[in-house]
Structures are given as structure tokens and as C-alpha cells.
Amino acid sequence: MYIIPFVAEAAEKKKDGFDFTEAWGVTIASGVTVLGMILAAWIAYRAGRRQVADQGLIEHRHWRRQNRLEAYKQFMVATDSFTEAMDKWRTNHSAANVGRALETLIAAEAGIRLSGPQSLHPHGERVIQAAKAVYLRVRRPGLIVLPIPPQQWVQLTRDVLDAQNVFVVEAAKVLDDPDQ
Template sequence: MSEAWGMIAAAILAGAFTLTAGVIAYRAGQRQVADQGLIEHRHWQRQNRLDAYQRVLTTSDRFARAMDLWGRIETRESANLAQALEEVVAAEAGVRLVGPDSMYTPLKAVTNAAGNALRRTGGVRRGTVTLTTAQWAQLTQDLIAATNRFVTAAAAVLANPDE
């Protein structure tokens, strides 16, 4: 009978060891899946942010080109600054969706610079609004400076996956 007890004890220990190993493997698998999910989410988030930030830069550039067209009397009619501003505002909405909050201030600076340029050029009215060379240069510089601040902030966000 003592030999049977030894076998029973060995079977119990083997079962406990197997059960413990199974629990440890299960937990390790759960952790690996959670880590992989976090990595995938960060990649998805970074890509969406990159796309939204690029859209702001693209629309800001389009607005700057429209400003250049408006600055020449012969192409002023084709400038369509109002539509270019609408595109900037739509791009702003995309960044607001993907964040983070730290992007709102530099983003708003780009929108405000474009909006100010539209107001100073007479908005959607076409006609005889004139700006001095210095005023025109200031509007252009404001847009460029705001876009550069946005680029700096975007680079910082994209470099930090935890934000």
C-alpha cells in the first residue's frame, strides 16, 4: 500500500505542476496579446495622426498658393481664398479627432493666420482691397510661422508614442 501512496503523491504533484504551468502559460499568453494590442493601437494612432497632420500641411500650402494668386492682380479672380480656408478648417477638424490636446494651440494658429489673411484681403468679396507690400509680407510670414510651429509640435507628438 505504501508503494501506491507514493504513486498517488507523484501523480498529485505532477497534476499540480501541470496545472501551475498551464496557468503561467495562459497568463503569459494574455500579456503577450495585450502588449501586441497596445503596439498595434499605437501604430494605428500614429498613422492616423500623421495623415491628419499632413492634411493640415497640404491645405496650409494650398492656402499660401491661393494667397500668391490673390497677390497678383491678373490672377486674383482665380485665387479662391475662401475655399482654401474651408480646406484648412476641415483639416483642423481631422486633427481635433486624433489629437492630442497639445496640438490644438499650434493648429489654431495656422487656422487663425489663414483666417486673418482672408479677412485682410477682403474675404469672399472680389475687388479693390489693396495691401501694402509690408502688410502682404506680414500675412505671409504669419502663415509660414504658424505652419512651422505646427510642424514642430507634430514632430514632437509623432516622436513620442505615449502621448
């Protein structure tokens, strides 16, 4: 009988420490699970944002390349129109066609300046300068049209075509480089 009062006294006595029961184990496991889910959701969110950003960058580069390609094509067409106007001038000596072709070429060069890159601007400007040199030579005030010596005409034509060829080479480099 001595043992029973000791057990009864121990049951009535309150514990001062922490009593780890099964409920606490479930609570801790649930908390760890929730934290794991939050971490997984955050990682998925960051990966999704990164994927969207990468896709946006790819789309922007594609858009920029297409705009540049269109601007370069317009410039090339304008340059070809200018050389055709030069050829026609040799037969009809009308500087008006050459002047209109030069204006079209200058407008197309503005598209190059807008679409870039900066490294291509001097090459477009070189074509414009060569075309202006031709226009200044064929546009003469007065009624008398003086013939242009053949060697000078060949040199003026060569300057325009050489500048155009350099532009084409540099434009191809820009279009081939995905980082530009």
C-alpha cells in the first residue's frame, strides 16, 4: 500500500518541463511540410519569372533583327534606285530623277540610324556622301550641260557601289550577331 500513495502523489504533481506528445510531432511535421511547400513555390515562381524574362529577351532580339533587316533592305533598294537614276542621267541629263533618288536614299538612311547599331551609321553615311558627290556633279545650274569625263564618271559610280558593298558586309555582320 505504500506504493499506491506514491503513484497518486506523482500523478497530482505538475510537471515543470516540456511534455513532448504525439500532437507536437504532428504539428512540427506539418510546419516543416508547409515551409517546404513555400520554398518550392518560391523556387517555381523565380524559375517562371526567369523563363518569361529569357523568352522576352529572345522575342525582343528577334523583333529588333527584323526591324533592322527591313531598314537595311529599304536602304539597299534606295541605293539601287539611286544608281539607276545615275544611269538614266547619262542619257537624258535630268538631275531631277537623281535628286529624288537622293532624297529617298537619305530617308532610308534615317531608318538605319533609328534601327542601329551605332557601328553601322558611318557606313550608311559613306553611301550618302558618295551619292551627294554624284548629285553635286550632275546638278549644274544653267542650260548648258557639260559632259562628265568617263574616268570621273566611273570613279563616282565606283565610290557609290564600293560604299554600298561595304555597307552590305557590315550589315550582314550585324544581322549575324545575336547580341547586337
